[in-house]
Amino acid sequence: MNQMKRITAFLLMIVFAFAGCGNSAANKEELSSDDISRSQGNQIDQDDANALVIYFSRTGEQYNVGVIDKGNTAIIAEMIAQETGADSFEILPQEDTYPYTYAELTDMAKREQNENARPLYIGEVPDLSQYDVVFIGAPVWWGDWPMIMYTFFEDSADALAGKTLIPFSTHEGSGLSGFDRKLASACPGGIVGEGLAIAGTDAQNNQDSVRNTVKEWLTELGY
Numbered sequence: 001m002n003q004m005k006r007i008t009a010f011l012l013m014i015v016f017a018f019a020g021c022g023n024s025a026a027n028k029e030e031l032s033s034d035d036i037s038r039s040q041g042n043q044i045d046q047d048d049a050n051a052l053v054i055y056f057s058r059t060g061e062q063y064n065v066g067v068i069d070k071g072n073t074a075i076i077a078e079m080i081a082q083e084t085g086a087d088s089f090e091i092l093p094q095e096d097t098y099p100y101t102y103a104e105l106t107d108m109a110k111r112e113q114n115e116n117a118r119p120l121y122i123g124e125v126p127d128l129s130q131y132d133v134v135f136i137g138a139p140v141w142w143g144d145w146p147m148i149m150y151t152f153f154e155d156s157a158d159a160l161a162g163k164t165l166i167p168f169s170t171h172e173g174s175g176l177s178g179f180d181r182k183l184a185s186a187c188p189g190g191i192v193g194e195g196l197a198i199a200g201t202d203a204q205n206n207q208d209s210v211r212n213t214v215k216e217w218l219t220e221l222g223y
């Protein structure tokens with residue numbers, strides 16, 4: 001069994017190392033506590049924001065970065081919210097859904113994908129009718145959005161119709177991994193904008209340079 005896990009981890013390493021990496025740059029002030037009108041649990045609301053950042057991210061043991069207490073995607077999501085003044089909402093799984101170790105997590109994620117599972121998340125997604133733009137981010141898991149994101153897409157496809165949907169990923173070699181195409185097909189009423197892919201290791205270890213990349217991308221998007 002342990003040997004199976006080592007083989008899986010090794011195969012993932014090769015896949016990530018050879019896969020391509022997409023990427024693409026606002027100058028807004030950092031969030032101050034005055035800007036935040038409400039902050040509860042996994043949701044941050046700011047006054048008059050018309051953009052929302054929705055993301056999924058894991059802490060614990062992650063590929064190539066050891067044990068982390070802030071997920072790679074969460075770091076990018078926070079930058080986007082800071083640079084645009086968007087509200088944010090974290091898709092949090094129900095307790096104990098995902099294991100802590102990387103090897104066990106990859107096994108579990110593969111199983112979910114094979115079963116086309118729809119893992120449940122906790123909390124209420126904010127009222128989407130108040131937003132024009134929704135940034136949607138997650139780690140690439142086995143070349144795709146984590147299945148819990150499909151739970152969100154299915155729950156919210158109607159509410160996302162007519163909105164600009166902008167995908168972002170963190171990854172270790174697969175880039176955006178078709179997040180844009182898959183988002184367009186899961187939420188056919190949405191208008192999918194140009195996505196951003198950031199290596200998870202850079203999100204953890206090269207935050208100044210990553211913030212510049214995020215700002216450049218946001219500028220291209222019109223922020």
Ligand SMILES: Cc1cc2nc3c(=O)[nH]c(=O)nc-3n(C[C@H](O)[C@H](O)[C@H](O)COP(=O)(O)O)c2cc1C
Pocket residue numbers: 016019056057058059062063070071072073074102105106107109110138139140141142143144170171172173174175199200201
């Ligand atoms: C279950 C699982 C599957 C993964 N599959 C891929 C993959 O197919 N391609 C890739 O480039 N990275 C893959 N990775 C690496 C993650 O995408 C990367 O570490 C990401 O930055 C983790 O983000 P997070 O800390 O926000 O969860 C995988 C990681 C896990 C845990």
